[in-house]
Amino acid sequence: MPHNILHTIEQNMTSFSKGQKKIARYILENYDKAAFVTASKLGRLVEVSESTVVRFASELGYDGYPSMQRALQEMIRSKLTSTQRIEAAGDKLVGQDIVQSVIQSDVEKLEMVAQEASREEFDQVTDMLIGAKHTYILGARSSGFVAGYLHFYMHLLSQNVTLVENGAAGVLFEQLFRIGPGDVLVAICFPRYSSITMQTVQFAKDRGATVIAITDNKHSPLYQMADGALLAPSEMISFVDSMVAPLSLVNALLVAIGHKMGNNATRTFEVLEDIWNEYGVFGKTNEE
Structure with a gap:
């Protein structure tokens, strides 16, 4: 996993396709928001398909979009204020069963540790x-x-x-x-x-x-x-x-x-x- 995902994106910008460059620019300018949106929503935000977002993650060397997303989250986690964390989680939780979302997230963490x-x-x-x-x-x-x-x-x-x-x-x-x-x-x-x-x-x-x-x-x-x-x-x-x-x-x-x-x-x-x-x-x- 790259140590600094933003640096990796900048270094590889010239090799990206047109759609991938849209994703790259959005992440570089809005990494605090990109870290907490699904591949589908990120695609809608930059007007590319979800599959293009997934391929972009693979192009960066990750084994899937969730791995790339975790790298973004790890990079910014120590920098966000409590207010920014609430805002970042807002879009993620809209329309979701909060009990299910939170517990499922914890289950995934337990599986990761195991x-x-x-x-x-x-x-x-x-x-x-x-x-x-x-x-x-x-x-x-x-x-x-x-x-x-x-x-x-x-x-x-x-x-x-x-x-x-x-x-x-x-x-x-x-x-x-x-x-x-x-x-x-x-x-x-x-x-x-x-x-x-x-x-x-x-x-x-x-x-x-x-x-x-x-x-x-x-x-x-x-x-x-x-x-x-x-x-x-x-x-x-x-x-x-x-x-x-x-x-x-x-x-x-x-x-x-x-x-x-x-x-x-x-x-x-x-x-x-x-x-x-x-x-x-x-x-x-x-x-x-």
């Missing part, structure tokens, strides 16, 4: 966390919910796990000032990428810690800074960041860690079950 996630990198991240002297988990803004979820279960599996609370840079650094070699920082960040997350990651790297990124793609600035990474799309639906795929990948990570811990994980939960039962944490069921 097919494309690197098993080698997944195993590497799992081993990093099991071998960590101390694990710190950071997620700013909407990523904070994913961080909190990961921390909840990691804290049950290990006593050396800290959730880095969101706040001003100074407060974050104070929570991390003991981080060093042998420690792991799990940083969770999706577009629009939080600058405070990047600063905190750099702080941890400067002190010799290992950084694991949970982010959306290899173009993410967080991915470039990480020693290991888990990738899951968070394609926008209006102003909302979809965390379905990232949370599912985190679930897989937790299951893998528990599995590799074997009897250690079993013994931990045996102790917890005794505590929960003794203090009636979950109450009584009708059967009991």
Whole structure:
């Protein structure tokens, strides 16, 4: 996949057919809108057939229009304001069953992760966390919910796990000032990428810690800074960041860690079950 689709279009402009040049010019001038319209609508906008749009995507080296569209979305995702995201989603949702559209979009993201996630990198991240002297988990803004979820279960599996609370840079650094070699920082960040997350990651790297990124793609600035990474799309639906795929990948990570811990994980939960039962944490069921 080309790293910069607009550059690729400009470089190949002279080789395009008349219809393809119409598509190219529209994308170059309106890429924020083109990223969220169907092939059929893009064709109507520039007065060419849908098949011409599909062939244009192939001409650029993509395996179909959806792949080209994802490249556009990845390029602009970190640049759009919330208002622009609402406007971009507007045309896409007109006349659609919103429940069906949103859920179908999430299903597609899950399928993408299942097919494309690197098993080698997944195993590497799992081993990093099991071998960590101390694990710190950071997620700013909407990523904070994913961080909190990961921390909840990691804290049950290990006593050396800290959730880095969101706040001003100074407060974050104070929570991390003991981080060093042998420690792991799990940083969770999706577009629009939080600058405070990047600063905190750099702080941890400067002190010799290992950084694991949970982010959306290899173009993410967080991915470039990480020693290991888990990738899951968070394609926008209006102003909302979809965390379905990232949370599912985190679930897989937790299951893998528990599995590799074997009897250690079993013994931990045996102790917890005794505590929960003794203090009636979950109450009584009708059967009991």
